Amino acid sequence: MTRYERFVDRVTSLSAYAAMLCVVLMVGHILLEIVLRNLFSRSTFVLEEFVGYATAAAAFFGLGAALRDGELIRVGLLMEALGPIPKRFVEGICALLGLTTISFLCWFLIRTVMRSWERGTTSTSILETPLWIPQSLVVIGLVCFGLQLSVHLLQAVTGRLPEKADPSLHPEQQDT
Secondary structure, three states, X not given: OOHHHHHHHHHHHHHHHHHHHHHHHHHHHHHHHHHHHHHHOOOOOOHHHHHHHHHHHHHHHHHHHHHHOOOOOOOHHHHHHOOHHHHHHHHXXXXXXXXXXXHHHHHHHHHXXXXXXXXXXXXXXXXXXXXXXXXHHHHHHHHHHHHHHHHHHHHHHHOXXXXXXXXXXXXXXXXX
């Protein structure tokens, strides 16, 4: 594994932990809202907004780890039918197209974040959350995904594509 691949692997792991943290925070906020509403007849008034932000952040933060671990939806039947060289070619083209798309999307979203920052755009909720904050989380998640896509492209070009782990090959991980 190259130094760049190790760096991206660490970034991807941090991004996955951030996705997990978002889910934990969502659950915590929902539980807090349940307690406040049922026991104290109160509310934070921002549950839907914050859960929406956390859902988007968790989804985008988790993309890189899903790609790294082979968990993204793929056309396995087609890929299994291909030989090693055509498979590398298809994987490389798909990674390049994905990286191009992610780069364009990041460029567009960074412009949106900058515009929200400059204009001081806030949400319409009682808290008036600055919109550049949740928008930035999406951009960070996309950048992490783009880095992982670049590693996937590098692995396709050099012929070092990882195979998705087969759980039957790891009996120590099976429940007894």
